[in-house]
Amino acid sequence: MRNKIRAGLLAALIFAPAIAISSMGNAQDRAPEAPAPSTPALPPVDEADEKSLKSVADFDAIADQTERSIAIFQETGKVLLHPRCVNCHPAGDRPLQGMDMHLHQPPVRRGDANFGEPGMMCNTCHGPANVPVVAQSENIQSIPGNPNWHLAPIEMAWQGRSLGDICRQIKDEDRNGGKTLAELVDHMANDDLVGWGWHPGKGREPVPGTQKQFGELYKAWAATGAHCPDS
Structure with a gap:
């Protein structure tokens, strides 16, 4: 023995x-997973200002309409470049997670229709609403959810792009899902999945301001010519 x-x-x-x-x-x-390209950050601002949105009236003092339009769009950049939005507008086939925008775990992929791949669809884990997580890691306090949870199409990728590039992309009907400017304004102001960014569930930082403020800024941007910053 x-x-x-x-x-x-x-x-x-x-x-x-x-x-x-x-x-x-x-x-x-x-081969290791390729590092995700970083998204250009907005210029440093006061922390309190970064977590809020200015009103349309705050831009009335800018006499030149083109400059006012650009300034308004730059204000919306606080939302567009926030990780809550960029995480679902990745430049690759995998969504991102967290304020540091790391690759999604588990390693899911967008699939042909941007809803995931068979056996690992987005709705496998993401239900119609946020779900609190009890007695788990402090870093995971809820699972995000929405009835239409999915990735933005690859032609709508914002990750790694400047605010000016995103602006021009948003206006391009070949890259925005065929939306007119009026439809874009309505989408930003009223779409439920866009609105999730302000209600992301426990443990996640929401995007600045409110969807109502964001929609008003978008409407004013369109009304002033929908001009884009150079970068």
Whole structure:
């Protein structure tokens, strides 16, 4: 009996390093996930200002209409470039998570229709509403949800793009789902999935202001010519 135990221990000592080396080799053979491109940040602003949105009236003092239009759109950038929005407008096939915009875990992919792939669809985990998570990690206090939870199409990717590029992309009907400017205003002001950004569930920072304020800014931007910043 003792001999059998010793033989077993000896085999373990012999083969364990080989298995470990083999596993390391396999891991090295697999290409690492490419790092996500960073999204340009807005210029530094006061923290309180960063978490709020100015009203349309705050831009009335800008006499030049083009400059006023650009300034209004830059204000909406507080929402557009916020991780709550960029995470669902990734430049790759995987959604992002968190304020640091890391790759989504588990490693789901967008799929052909942007709702995930068979066996790992978005609604596998994301239901019609946010769900609180009890007695789990402090970093996961709720699971986000919406009846229409999905990724924005790849042509609507915002990750890694400047606010000016996003502005021009938003106006391009070939890259915005065929929406007119009026339809864009309505989408930003009233779409329920857009509105989730202000109600992201426990443990997540909402985007600045309110959807009503955001919609009013978008309407004013369109009314002043829908001009875009250079960058």
